Amino acid sequence: MLSLGAFAFAAPGMLALLLALPVIYWLLRLIPPLPKLVRFPAIRLLIGLEPSEQTPMKMPWWLLLLRLLLATALILAMARPVLNPQADLPGSGPLLLVIDDGWSSAPGWTTRITHAERLIQRAERANRPVVLAGTAPVAIDAPALRRGALRADDARTVLRAFRPKPWPTDRAAAVTTIDQMQVDPGAYAVWLSDGLEDEGAAKLTERLRRFEGLQVVLPDQATTPLLLLPPATGGRDLKVQALRPAADGPRKVAIQAADDQGRVVARIDLDFAATATKGEGTLPAPAELRNRVARLDIETQGGAGSTVLLDERSRRRPVAVLGERPTATGQPLLQEVYFLERALDPYVSLTIGDRETVLTRNTAVLLVPDGAVPSANDREEIAKWIERGGVAVRFAGPNIAAGNDPLVPTRLRLGDRALGGVMSWGQPSALAEFPANSPFLGIPIPKDVRISQQVLAEPTPDLADKTWARLADGTPLVTAEKRGQGYLVLIHTTANTGWSNLAISGLFVNMLQRLVTLSRGVAGDGVNKALKPWRTLDGFGRLGAPPAGAQILPADAIETFKPRPTTPPGLYGDENAQVAFNIGGHVGEPKPLVLPGGVSTDRLSEGGETDLSRWFLLGALLLLLADIFIALWLRGLLGRAVRIRRAAPAALAVLAVVAVMAPAPPSDAQQPVPQARPQRVADQPARPGPPPLSEEQALKGSLDIRLAYIITGDKEVDDLSKAGLEGLSEILRSRTSVEPADPVGLDLERDEPRLYPLIYWPITSTQPALSPRASAALDRYLRTGGILFIDTRDQQMSFDRPAGGNPDLKRLLSGIETPPLVAMPPDHVLTKSFYLLSDMPGRWQGGKIWIESGGGRVNDGVTTIVIGANDYAGAWAVDQRGRGLLPVSPGAETQREMSYRVGVNLVMHALTGNYKDDQVHLQDIMQRLRR
Structure with missing residues (x-):
């Protein structure tokens, strides 16, 4: 490691690549940037565009500096720079990382793993292997992890698979694991502890102290487990x-x-x-x-x-008592409702009232003391309520003993004893242990509980299965029967102290609580013989599917089990009812870890040394992105949206070139000179020349096929024209090979119409007459092969001459050389250019379509003017969802479809001319069809 104070390089040998910077500099000087890419349609030849920028022979100094910085950042990243480097690990053997990964390690787990990664990084710099060991038992469905000495990269992979476990650590077993791995005695051990004491902590500390060094990392207050x-x-x-x-x-x-x-x-x-x-x-x-x-x-x-x-x-389940609330004047200590209310009120949401009151609420359990004698209608309603999932608990007494109540789970014994309703003993009887099928299983039975009187059940073959509690002599005390989705339970004694002292014992409260939990399909700890795992917790406290091989817990001893791989904490039962099994209450109280003197300790932290390699790589990436953007900018591609579409038909390019190359009136001394026109009087005033064609307009009109409409000044009409052409363009894109771009609105005073194959012109009464410049622009458009589709939108084109039927049309066409017009014949090419049409409807139906007579003046006889009156844009217009904006009459959507086909034929006629009118090969085609 090359250390420079708070800055160091973990791989200083890579800095030798800095010697290559002069070579990189020389190479970059030899490589100029790519030439600027200019999109150059042929139409720009006529604009007189001159190249305003030349390709440099050498790279600009600032671009050269940027690329040198990029190379330097990559070299420094490979040298692995480190900020605030830590000292090398003590010892000469491998790094032994012992990680507490029990339930208590979940707080601050990310910090714990980050600390371990920094230790692995320090071991990697010293070329020392790493040994990883956890102290918690592994999950039964966890994949086997590699053990023993690992390379740093492999150790990081194993470390990422570590997760906190939802059970305590077993440090004594971890000692056995370390012994089995036969770690080199010269290893340096680091114990990432959870800070808690357990039975194996001393043994693990003693074993780790045998290595060449030991450091125990303790959690801080924020990561101390609770x-x-x-x-x-x-x-x-x-x-x-x-x-x-x-x-x-x-x-x-x-x-x-x-x-x-x-x-x-x-x-x-x-x-x-x-x-x-x-x-x-x-x-x-x-x-x-x-x-x-x-x-x-x-x-x-x-x-x-x-x-x-x-x-x-x-939970506090809604429980109801059938009867009246006790009062002081009515001797409450003798009333059964008083004892039931005292036993359950702190634990449930209790309601006391008649049948209409208690059964109309969302009641889970209904308690029926013997004093509340239900009528026949009440018993019928209670039976229906039990079938729907309710739990009804009845108490015996003189009324039940009379034998006139059929709403009981088992037949009661008849005869003198049943009529008397009482069985007397010389000594009151105690309770026997609860049977295995009883929801009361597991409740301790006080020795002082005595039953002096009860109602006897008639012996039947299924009486044992229905019995949930017995007296010491074996006679049933509590019987129950499953009815539908609910239970009917009978306690064969009273709910007060008249027949027993059960009502004033804690057993009475516990039994009633179990019956309340039975209303949800679970009876505390003893609802079933065994509980299977339904949802279990992971180390982070998230509920999920139980692991394969998880053990079924006995319901009567769930409190005695400890969380471990075979019995993880969670919910046990099924989707209908579950019992919670938590870590709290099943593990010992947490105690702080006690370490012997002389053991080095540290605190978990996210600080320490920082690897800067990723930041240098990020800087190199940003410089590379900047270089890419600069290259695009130098080539002229930045800021221009490049749309990839199919090549437009060759006819569009020919049309654009012919339109621009058409002769225009020359100028002499800035004065317009009249041009002879065969259709006009010789002394007619000169026509204005075309407006200058901008680069943006030339590119926009020549690189994409676009439909255009003439702006009338009426916003409603113009918006409808735009929406109509957008709808027609979408139809063309979906049904034909033509993919038009967004339609364009034309201002004939400023825009050049010869760039568009088809122009739609709606006629309005508020439209001003065309100026000489606008008339000249349309005249040039018609002479050079464009098609003008005029829509009067008034259904009045039935006169011999269309302009005579619409004064606005006659006024607007007065400045344009309009050829003679005739009604379109039924076999005209417009009726078969794409679809075969017999009618030309729009928003309305009927009327005639007028076209240029004589087969057209230019473009091989293609007509240049088409006049209709059916408001075609209104039929084509759609909203953002593709639905028609205006109603179509009288044919509705079928007529709208036909109007779309009219528009498709118009566009295909504008782009392909009279191709579909060619009859040269008709005889050969028909002869082949006959074969």
């Missing part, structure tokens, strides 16, 4: 808690709550006291908001440990 715990669900709000490794002063973090679509629905601040490792906050969560929250996240952390997934245990 562990978010599942919220406490007691009460109406969510109590949120988070843990940090060390009490390093006051700290405030933001907790955001999001729904299952990722939308943030709430946000709170969680405060850590200066001397506390636990921060607490309260998320106000009404029932509607609480049921939407699907996850909690610590902002700026972005890891699986700072994410908590919520399931049905954290």
Whole structure:
């Protein structure tokens, strides 16, 4: 390395290429820039254009300097310049990078990888191999990574495959991995630690100290991992808690709550006291908001440990009680509704009322105490509600014992005992363990709960499957039956203290909560025998598909499992119901890493040395782009839009040349001299000459085929003419080989019309008479082969002479040598130049088309004037979506299509002349067709 203070070159040998700069200079001096490219249509020969710029024999000095700078930037980039270079790594062996990649490494992961890349770069400069090792168990579906000593480029590739894992590190296993790789004892070890203590930290530190050097890189406060715990669900709000490794002063973090679509629905601040490792906050969560929250996240952390997934245990389901709210005058301690309200109100959204009140709401669970005797109509409505997915929980008592209520999950025993409704024991009975098919499985049973009276179930073959709770003597206490999408549950005792002390125990609350969660298809931890992984978290806290080979968790012991590759955190269950399995609460409290004395430490940072190679390459690229633009500018190509189109027909070029080369009235002493015209009187005043043709106008008219229209001064008519020719141009592009450019509006006082094969002229009453210059321009246009399509737009062309039927047409044509006109014969070439037409409709239908008599004066008999009256531009005009602007009558869209065909025939006639009127080969063609 060549060091120049804060600047160094990692490959100083490449600087020898600077000696080649004189040779590059000499070569650049010999190579002049490319000559300027000038688009030179033949029509410009007549403009008298002289070349105003010559090709230099030598390169300009400023361009030479630019290219020398470009070569210098490339050479310096290959020399790998470095800003603020770090000292070479200690030791003589490879660089051993040990990276903590468990859940606690997700905060600041980008900084961690950047730090590792800088270390690899330092090893590369010293030509030392790199060994990479992670401390977290690899995922079961992860591809195998290369191990052992690697080249720097290979090490970077392996490093990019590292990702934080959603489970804790196993540093003791990492020691075994390092031993298996047989790393050279002279290696220099760098441990990118997450800053947390675990059982294998001391063992890993001891093993790494055996190498020639060791440095432990610790996270700073911003990247120190925080562990978010599942919220406490007691009460109406969510109590949120988070843990940090060390009490390093006051700290405030933001907790955001999001729904299952990722939308943030709430946000709170969680405060850590200066001397506390636990921060607490309260998320106000009404029932509607609480049921939407699907996850909690610590902002700026972005890891699986700072994410908590919520399931049905954290939601407040709408629960209804059939009956009346207890009152003080009615002895509430004896009323069943009182005990139900006390047990559930802190955890659910509770409603108390009659059947119309509770079943018209979005109720999940309906509690029916024995005192609320539903009528036959009520029982029918409740049965329908259960079929739709509701959970109805009934409590026994004197009314159920009477045996007159069929809305029960199993038949009740009849006879004296059923009639009496009560079974008495010498001693009240306790509860047996919950069966495996019970949603109450896993709930601890208090020893002091006693049942003194109950309603007995009639023994049936399926009674065992319907029993969710039993007494110690085996008699059912809770029975249930699946009906449709819902459940009907019967608790064979009362909801108050009349028959048992169950209503005043914690077991009563837990059982009711399980029944509430059952309304969503999940009953806490014990809904099923086993839960398969449905969605799992990755190391960054993102939910995704579970890895192949993930283990099914037993529902009754999910809280005892630890996050690891076979049991990653996430949601377990199916699309209908899931149980959340989080990192928080399943791993130990984070503790700060304790290192023995004498171990060198550093902090994670994005600073340090900076490789400037990419910046020199970027500068070289910018200089290259500047050189390209300058070259285009010198050639005259910059700033000119080059449009690639098909070559225009040769007839257009011939037309343009003939139009410009046509004789014009000469001038003598700046005075116009009359020119003899065979069709005019000899002493007629002289006609003005053509206006000067600009370069832009010449290029615009000769390089592209364009249809033109005469500007009348009426904005509405002119806009319609432009829209009509645009619509006709689009038809030509889509149906023929002609690809016209945008149409042009002509001001005959300034523009040269001879550049356009077809000119459309709408006649209006407000149009002023043509000036001598405009009349002369149109006269020259007609004499040199152009076609003028006049549209009177009045449907009055039925007279013997068209001008006689329209006074505005007669007035406007008065200054133009108009040849004799005749009605177009049915077999004229205009009816077959592209389409075969029998009529020439526009926006209107009917009338005649008038053309020049005698087959035309020039261009091999091609007519020069076509006059119609059907408002053709109005039929051709379209909007931006390609739809007609004006209605067409009487043929609607069919007539509009025919008017398009009229326009196509006009353009093809203007470009190909009387080609379709040639009958020379007709006999041969017909003879071949007969064969």
